[in-house]
Amino acid sequence: MTYIPKKEEVKQEVFDLYDDYAHQRLSRKEFMQRLSLFAVGSLTVPALMSFLMPNYRDNVQVEEGDPRIAESFVTYPSPKGAGEMKGLLCYPHNNTEALGAVVVVHENRGLNPHIADVARRAALAGFLVLAPDALSPLGGYPGNDDEGREMQSKRGREEMLEDFIAAATFLGEHPMSNGKVGVVGFCFGGWIANMIAARLPQLVAAVLFYGGQAPVADVPNIKAKLQLHFAELDTRVNEGWPAYEEALQQNGKQFSVFFYPKANHGFHNDSTPRYDKEAATLAWTRTINFFKETLL
Known part of the structure; x- marks a missing residue:
């Protein structure tokens, strides 16, 4: 199972990289390459990617079909x-x-x-x-x-x-x-x-x-x-x-x-x-x- 880090374990530079990627200033390949510079120990590239990518399934506040x-x-x-x-x-x-x-x-x-x-x-x-x-x-x-x-x-x-x-x-x-x-x-x-x-x-x-x-x-x-x-x-x-x-x-x-x-x-x-x-x-x-x- 891929380790998913806590927010406080991740440097601000990683969030900045993700912002560049999300706004298409970096290609996925460039994003992954630069992300690898922050992969240390349990903070592998797959771990960082799992941390950064959106998780819609578990974070819905008002579900589709809500009777209200x-x-x-x-x-x-x-x-x-x-x-x-x-x-x-x-x-x-x-x-x-x-x-x-x-x-x-x-x-x-x-x-x-x-x-x-x-x-x-x-x-x-x-x-x-x-x-x-x-x-x-x-x-x-x-x-x-x-x-x-x-x-x-x-x-x-x-x-x-x-x-x-x-x-x-x-x-x-x-x-x-x-x-x-x-x-x-x-x-x-x-x-x-x-x-x-x-x-x-x-x-x-x-x-x-x-x-x-x-x-x-x-x-x-x-x-x-x-x-x-x-x-x-x-x-x-x-x-x-x-x-x-x-x-x-x-x-x-x-x-x-x-x-x-x-x-x-x-x-x-x-x-x-x-x-x-x-x-x-x-x-x-x-x-x-x-x-x-x-x-x-």
């Missing part, structure tokens, strides 16, 4: 994007009221089980939720993240952005929606959330987890209230924040920002070892409270 939630896959039009898209629609079971609506935007690998879980969590909190799959035009999430990343890299970012803007429009017009729409995105999805805020004036609220910033020139167009979550150790994403913060301030935008000490990029994703339970719980509580304040 109604969920189904739906299609919606994306005339400026892929034409037609597919996503997971969730809402509280037996709901009869108009609900605040939330688009959940995945990372750079499609609608994987973790993001579907996040969508169900948001529905359980009382929202109408749509989690689109950017891989819909290519057949949908393939069942593993490596293939998902490769598939998503074949799509243009601007076209995918249009697909998620269309999702927000679709959700705002849904019969169960109260017309107030927010978006929450993670990594690639954080960039998407920033961009929807800059492109869609009717968006009410956007929550961004360690996402790239919109161009400073687009900041004057933002009407939504923003909530931004950053990991202290995520230097790659964080380096763009000071200029973005200055632009938000100069243009009088409403935003709140939180940095989480000793947390890595991806700290909210509880299927990987970058997960930081304390930071993730606090950030998600802030997210839900923010949506309750803005969308209900």
